[in-house]
Amino acid sequence: MVLRLVPTDFLTVQAAIDASSPGDSIHILAGKFDGFEVDVENLKIFGCGIGRTIIEGNPGFADNGILVNADRTTLQRFTVQGFEEDGIIVNSSHNVVKEIEMIFNGNDGISTTAIGNNNLIVDCVSSFNSTGFDWEGMHNCVIHCESSSNSFTGFPIFSDNNVLIKNIINNNDIGFGISSTFNTLLNNQIKKNGNLGIFITSNNMTIDNSICDNEGSGVFVINFENVVDSNIVRNNGTDMTDAGILVDSGATDNTIRFNKARNNVEFDIEAEPGAEPPNNTFDGNKCGNSSPPGLCT
Template sequence: MHWEKREMRRRSRLAAACVAGAMWVTAAGADTLRVPADYATIQQAIDAASPGDRVVVADGVYTGSGNVDLNFGGKAIVVQSARGPAGCVIDCQASVSNPHRGFVFNSGETAESVVEGFTIRNGSTANGAIDDQFNGAAILVTLGSSPTIRNMILTGNYAGCWGGAICCSHGSSPTILNCVMTGNTSNDDGGGVFAWNGSSPRILNCLIADNHAPVTGGGVSIFDTGAVIVNSTIVNNVSRFGAGVLDSSSQTAIVNTIIRGNTGGDQIWGRPAVSYSNIEGGFTGAGNIDAAPHYVDASTGDFRLLSGSPGVDAGDNQGVPADAASDLSGLPRFVDDAFTPDTGRGAAPIVDIGAFETQGGIPCTGSERIASSRCRGDEFEHRLIVKLKKGAAGDAFAVRLSTGETAYGALNDRGTGKARFDQLFGEERGVQALWGCGATDEDVYVCP
């Protein structure tokens, strides 16, 4: 029986706390309830939990009754996956005619009610207007609830009205931290996140990409209230008004955020307070820029910034709250990039713009070098290919020509990299390679 399992866990709690290599620490007097080892479904574990308890869900794909439409019932508990969102999936298997979502918070939950580390996919509401039953296809937060939503992947969900991934309504202000929202759709507003009626979400270190809303806010739509958006990357969303962000009340604050590549309307609609952000087309505000971000590989959804990006060391240190001290990858904020001048605000090291922080500190191998600098082409066009080798996997690099042209990149798993320059002609000139670890090498090239 469940109460017997619970009592056994209480008696063994102190002994378990002494086991080396524990993955988390629970408060004194709190229990860890495991799914499916102790409880067959996630909701059964939530129902059995007491304030301060932790529900830990093993890797797997969870479907059906007891694993969708999950509700904390106002409890201050943590519900988390054991190993992160990649391996722990809540598949709602929903449709307009068979609506289900991942979680609903509607009992006044506070920041101590935490959901963490799940993928929620294939959620759906019915089609309709305004009422909460039509909103928030992955997560609905309503009726004065303000939980913490952390380290989640919300993808492929559909809302019949507002909030393809998350809807915040009726005075609810959750913290949405280190989350990925991609490929979600609303039938009206807020392809990623929608908030209204006195709700003010905090959106920190989030990637909001490839979401769609036919009317407003392909990424985020904020009605009649304000939100806080910090160190997020909002890209490739689609909507008619505010393809990236819509702020109807002009009360939203956006800091250290990339809003680019959104289509169908302006990147931002409304007059939010925007600062130290990279906005396509520009936007009034201190420290804002309009420059190609130089992602690692946007074609594969890798929106990390390459070393030397104009968004590196260009944010506002004062804009980073204490609970966003690591980036979306879980890596530290405030890492200096030796290739990039500090253009942001604050004492070095200065935070980057966007959801990801470019990392330094990879040690040199001592064998970094330019393997070759060769020109190829014909009498009409030449290409210079500079190949690097024997570096540390993942280390950043910059290749600079004596003409001033520079290419940036990161070494592959073999510790090699390549830079390409087009249409080069003339006499022998110099090329310099710089690695993030501090190594340098020089060579010469000639493109006849």
């Protein structure tokens, strides 16, 4: 195992990667550096900290910042900013991305492609991009991250079996946009997004989240077999088309239970015509009003 220093031993991160073997480490010192592509497995690439080590886009030169094509890569402790498209693209599996800031990129702060599976993303921040965290890979886990002030969706998820725990998603257009199945949202804070807090389709679990102050509905449920359980849902919605928890007219076999919903517009919980019991289950929800009446206890 060899430790390589950039720019002391190599002027660029890419040159250090090209000279590396599996198991090596690359330490990027403070300063600004070009983007790079990781094609050697089991490398640890780490900087001196967010805002000190900066991987920066050069307009007209590089569309994407970092491409992770090799398995078991670790990226840690730097900023990725100013790329025309994505800050980081993960095309491989079993990687760790930790303590990384992705800001002011033209498309995604970080994305996993359809082959980007079984990755761990922890203690990262994605802000002022078009999209914060764009998920197309499966079996990924995102913990203690922040997705804020992105133009579109904080977390669009297009793949199955991902877990998102204790993240902060605020001031985006939509907080979570989940168009896939078997994902789990646990103990996240979804606040002050310009449209929906959470949009979910089928077979997802939304448990113990704080969903507050979103301009549209707090949770919008479509399709079937979702569980929305033990969430705090407050002060969401701005007009009569919104609700704290809104269940679409075509949605069936969903379970909405033990949520605490207050001060939402127009209703704390609303089941559109066709979504009322027995088509969906509403149980133990503490709320001020509902449509139809009787969905609160």
